[in-house]
Amino acid sequence: MKHILSLSFIFCLFTLKADAQQLSNPNATALTKALYQNLHQLSKNYTLFGHQDDLAYGVGWKYIPNKSDIKDVVNDYPAVYGWDISKIEHNAANNIDGVPFNKMRKYIIDGYQRGAVITISWHFDNPLTGGSSWDTTRNTVKSILPGGEKHALFKTWLDRAATFLHSLKGSKGEAIPVLFRPFHELTGNWFWWGSHATTPEQMKQIWQFTADYLRKTKKLNQLILVYNTNDFKTEADFLRSYPGDDYVDVLSFDTYQFDLAKKQDFINEIKRQSAIVTKLAAEKKKLAAFAETGFENLPDPDWWTGTLWPAIKDYRLSYVLVWRNAGYMPSTQKMHYYAPHKGQASEKDFVKFYQNKKILFEKNLSSKKIYQTK
Structure with missing residues (x-):
């Protein structure tokens, strides 16, 4: 009987280990491994709520310590903070925003x-032309691949990003x-890395090079790599540009609502x-996420x-993140925000959303101790 129990115990351990989420980087730090596995466990029952640039500014304010439009509404912070490091490639003092x-x-x-999750994107400028991320000159990705005319420049940009990430x-x-x-x-x-300006094979190659350079050359073993799409129809x-399971930890997508009259169409599309x-993430033992969404200025209360x-x-999404609250933008002469602020039309509904026990904000997430092994 002892022998049978021992074999059974070993089998259970093996099964648990096989089911555990494993990062694509075998040299990931212990904290990073713990976060990844804990997010996987949480995603079985919860979705974390995130907001871009939440602590930096909001509607009518900038750089006020401890302030947040989200906190003003629900007395709590988001569980996920989104940031962007565009302009780090030029050693600039400030980012794109x-x-x-x-x-x-x-x-x-x-x-x-405080126990929240950090995610970082990068609207890097066009290394081939010197234009912005939205300069869609063809063959830009080709130019930064090994052997390309801008490869050395791209490595310099990665070096500068690595310096910030290491800090x-x-x-x-x-x-x-x-x-x-x-x-x-x-x-x-x-974007210059978009599907019309490069080939799937080039995209896979630059993703793999970037991941290897940051993880192996720059020793950034705290990165969880998020593959992100928009406007896709099928698996x-x-x-089509997926670089392989050894280079990705999270499968994600971005989709925004633009038309109040097409509410049900938006819901159906997100579903x-x-x-x-989520199906692909389960098959590949990866996390799934809704990395960007929102409805500009929230006209639907x-x-x-x-x-x-x-x-x-109905889906196992580890987090959902809405875009930034820039407030009034002189360049467009209109308001630009995706989360409620005090007095905004959807404020009361957001409080109801906050009370949903399946959605986690920072206070409830902090009790989960996501950076500790269980």
Whole structure:
């Protein structure tokens, strides 16, 4: 009987180990491994709520310590903080949205210290032409591959990003884990790395080079790599530039609502995309995420419980993140925000969304101790 129990115990351990989420980087830090596995466990019952640039600014304010439009509404912070390191490639003091990198570093550390999750994207400029991310000159990706005319420049850009990422340290000097989302929305056609400006094979190669360079050469073992798409129709469409399971940890997509009259169409589209992404994530033992969404200026007062929640509730999405609250933008002469602020039309509905026990914000997430092994 003892012998049978021992074999049974070993089999159970083996099964648990086989089911555990494993990062694509075998040299990942212990904190990063713990975060990844804990997010996997949480995703069975919860979806974390995130907001881009939450601590830096909001509607009518900038750089006020501890302030947040989300916190003003529900007395709690998001569970996921999104940031973008565009302009780090030029050694600039501020990112694409004017956020000083020294402030961003502090905001990232503050969020991590409170037990939240950090995700970083990168709207890098066009290395071939010197234009912006939206300069869709063909063959830009080809130019930064090994042997390309801008390969050395691209490595310099990666070096500068690595310096910033290495500077993100906790109170004990530990490297802060980051869900890193490069080349985002790569199935779209609006960035120089988009599907119309490069080939799937080139995209796979530059992703693999970038991952290897950051992890192996720059020793950034705190990165969780997020593969991100937009505007895909099928599994094959979603995966056409997929660099392989050894280079990806999270499967994600971005989709926004643009038309109030097409509410049900948006819900149906999110369900369709969520079904594809969560199915693939389960098969590949990866996390799934809704990495960017929102409805600019939130004209629907019941958007949170009437649109977003019905769209995602049936799918195992580790987090959903809405875009930034820039407020009034002189360049467009209009307001630009995706999360509620005090007095905004969807404020009351957002409180109901906050009370949903399946959605985690920072207070409830902090009790989960996601950076500790269980």
